[in-house]
Amino acid sequence: MIEFYEVSKTYLNGVTALRDVTITIAKGEFVFVVGLSGAGKSTLARLVYREELPTKGYVFVNGVNLARLKPRAVPYLRRNIGVVFQDFKLLPRKTAYENVAFALRVTGASPREIARRVPACLELVGLGGKGDAYPDELSGGEQQRTALARAIANHPLVLVADEPTGNLDPTTSWDIVRLLLEVNQRGTTVLMATHAKHIVDAVRRRVITLDKGLVVSDKLRGGYGDGGERAWAQGLSASLSARP
Amino acid sequence: MGAGSFRVIVGEALTGIRRNGLMSVVSSTTVAVSLFVLAVFLLVGLNVDHMARVIESGLEVRLYLAEDLEPVDVEVLKIQVAALDGVTDVTYVSAEEALETLRQQLGEDAELLEGVEEMNPLSDSLRVSTKGPAWVDAVAASAGRLPGVADVGYTHDLAQRLLKLTTSVRVGGLVLVGLMVLATILVISNTVRLTILARGEEVYIMKLVGATNWLIRWPFLFEGLFFGLAGALLASLAAWQAYYWAVNGIYTTISFIPVLPVYPLAWRLGLVLLALGATIGALGSSISLRRFLRV
Numbered sequence: 001m002i003e004f005y006e007v008s009k010t011y012l013n014g015v016t017a018l019r020d021v022t023i024t025i026a027k028g029e030f031v032f033v034v035g036l037s038g039a040g041k042s043t044l045a046r047l048v049y050r051e052e053l054p055t056k057g058y059v060f061v062n063g064v065n066l067a068r069l070k071p072r073a074v075p076y077l078r079r080n081i082g083v084v085f086q087d088f089k090l091l092p093r094k095t096a097y098e099n100v101a102f103a104l105r106v107t108g109a110s111p112r113e114i115a116r117r118v119p120a121c122l123e124l125v126g127l128g129g130k131g132d133a134y135p136d137e138l139s140g141g142e143q144q145r146t147a148l149a150r151a152i153a154n155h156p157l158v159l160v161a162d163e164p165t166g167n168l169d170p171t172t173s174w175d176i177v178r179l180l181l182e183v184n185q186r187g188t189t190v191l192m193a194t195h196a197k198h199i200v201d202a203v204r205r206r207v208i209t210l211d212k213g214l215v216v217s218d219k220l221r222g223g224y225g226d227g228g229e230r231a232w233a234q235g236l237s238a239s240l241s242a243r244p
Numbered sequence: 245m246g247a248g249s250f251r252v253i254v255g256e257a258l259t260g261i262r263r264n265g266l267m268s269v270v271s272s273t274t275v276a277v278s279l280f281v282l283a284v285f286l287l288v289g290l291n292v293d294h295m296a297r298v299i300e301s302g303l304e305v306r307l308y309l310a311e312d313l314e315p316v317d318v319e320v321l322k323i324q325v326a327a328l329d330g331v332t333d334v335t336y337v338s339a340e341e342a343l344e345t346l347r348q349q350l351g352e353d354a355e356l357l358e359g360v361e362e363m364n365p366l367s368d369s370l371r372v373s374t375k376g377p378a379w380v381d382a383v384a385a386s387a388g389r390l391p392g393v394a395d396v397g398y399t400h401d402l403a404q405r406l407l408k409l410t411t412s413v414r415v416g417g418l419v420l421v422g423l424m425v426l427a428t429i430l431v432i433s434n435t436v437r438l439t440i441l442a443r444g445e446e447v448y449i450m451k452l453v454g455a456t457n458w459l460i461r462w463p464f465l466f467e468g469l470f471f472g473l474a475g476a477l478l479a480s481l482a483a484w485q486a487y488y489w490a491v492n493g494i495y496t497t498i499s500f501i502p503v504l505p506v507y508p509l510a511w512r513l514g515l516v517l518l519a520l521g522a523t524i525g526a527l528g529s530s531i532s533l534r535r536f537l538r539v
């Protein structure tokens with residue numbers, strides 16, 4: 001479903017966020033992507049829904065080389081990929097309901113179907129009563145869950161969730177992870193970037209660990225620390241020496 | 245585009261207009277003000293042109309006829325003159341009519357004419373209207389050579405100076421109106437650009453969740469169209485009222501200045517402003533959108 005071949009990504013400012021990443025994610029898989037802040041998790045996600053193109057190497061989604069995708073075909077790719085953005089990216093002048101409805105509208109869904117799906121999705125993420133609120137009237141966690149409702153609204157082939165529990169309390173986090181697992185059960189391939197050690201360790205799914213843009217470990221039933229002691233020690237000493 | 249997506253698009257546009265509040269008012273007002281200024285320039289320009297036309301048409305060539313012409317000779321001469329290049333009209337003026345006109349022009353001083361009336365010193369003549377000052381010289385020259393014409397009267401200097409004046413007034417007016425159109429387009433499209441700039445992030449997000457360019461473009465296009473039309477409507481009403489008021493003022497005080505009547509000018513001007521507002525609004529918004537759609 002998702003294939004990376006020796007992918008490197010260097011941003012315009014010269015920062016190299018990914019180096020020679022080669023991974024294959026099969027249809028229906030559930031994958032955690034972990035790593036320190038700045039390791040390249042969000043960059044990996046952006047390459048999947050083609051917000052960015054690789055500087056080197058190839059990214060295939062559903063058999064299509066994204067670099068060769070014509071601009072006018074990109075919207076159709078994105079309709080098959082639900083994304084929970086790390087910074088939510090809700091439309092500020094639309095209510096929570098309309099934000100979810102918009103993702104369905106772009107696919108050409110009928111008003112009837114929209115009226116049925118949107119409340120159901122908001123209910124799933126626990127925002128049943130918040131449909132009429134604008135993003136700036138929602139808490140961080142509520143915005144994040146609205147973004148999740150939008151991402152799953154049209155049953156995407158792939159769900160990319162960039163720290164979907166970043167702003168949530170442990171209980172709500174677990175509700176969300178359970179929801180993601182359920183979505184995955186119904187056949188959607190899920191890619192979830194996260195820092196939530198307890199979740200990764202408890203769920204025991206495939207874990208890809210990034211360190212400074214390199215894939216340092218890729219385990220089928222992994223845990224959060226699988227990148228090796230060295231990487232963690234480095235991270236720890238870096239954070240200690242950064243303090244005054 | 246099916247009926248369903250049309251409804252979606254119009255709905256999006258209407259919500260956009262509603263929620264854009266202040267920005268909508270600002271852009272409509274900007275459109276209205278710049279179109280109104282343009283309308284004032286257009287009205288002044290058209291009236292100056294009209295005045296020049298009226299003055300030019302007052303310029304004529306007078307052919308004084310020889311004493312011994314038979315009525316049939318006069319008819320032949322009229323036909324010959326009418327056939328000359330640049331001639332638009334030929335009228336026969338008898339000596340008696342000429343005297344009567346003179347008497348009227350003199351008004352209270354008409355008593356000066358007493359005593360000359362029995363032996364009218366004026367001669368029969370042909371009054372020749374031309375297409376404009378540029379033709380006067382040529383018409384006078386060729387008409388003067390025709391048999392039966394005793395003398396030619398016209399003011400060469402006046403013709404030349406008038407020609408220069410009206411030409412430069414027209415060119416100047418055209419340049420000014422052209423510049424105003426350009427300025428109006430720039431002001432309006434810049435306003436539209438700013439409203440879209442403020443919403444670049446929104447467009448970016450829409451693209452990321454899978455919207456096609458046209459799905460994003462249509463609502464913006466309708467919004468631009470709406471602001472353009474709303475502003476143009478305001479400008480048209482204001483220009484119409486202002487012109488109505490100005491024309492009435494001129495009629496009641498300095499009525500000798502020829503001005504174009506309010507109708508149908510007001511309707512035509514309104515249509516031009518509406519078309520301009522709509523085009524710039526719609527085009528401006530879709531052009532400004534372009535750079536945000538490349539995601």
Ligand SMILES: Nc1ncnc2c1ncn2[C@@H]1O[C@H](COP(=O)(O)OP(=O)(O)OP(=O)(O)O)[C@@H](O)[C@H]1O
Nearest residue numbers: 011012013015017036037038039040041042043044
């Ligand atoms: N748009 C960008 N332009 C330039 N550099 C960027 C851009 N986005 C990310 N980077 C850089 O690329 C590197 C990887 O960033 P990325 O956002 O992928 O990290 P991350 O693993 O998602 O971190 P976090 O856990 O904090 O979200 C960082 O050094 C970051 O500064």
Ligand SMILES: [Mg+2]
Nearest residue numbers: 041042086162
């Ligand atoms: Mg990130």
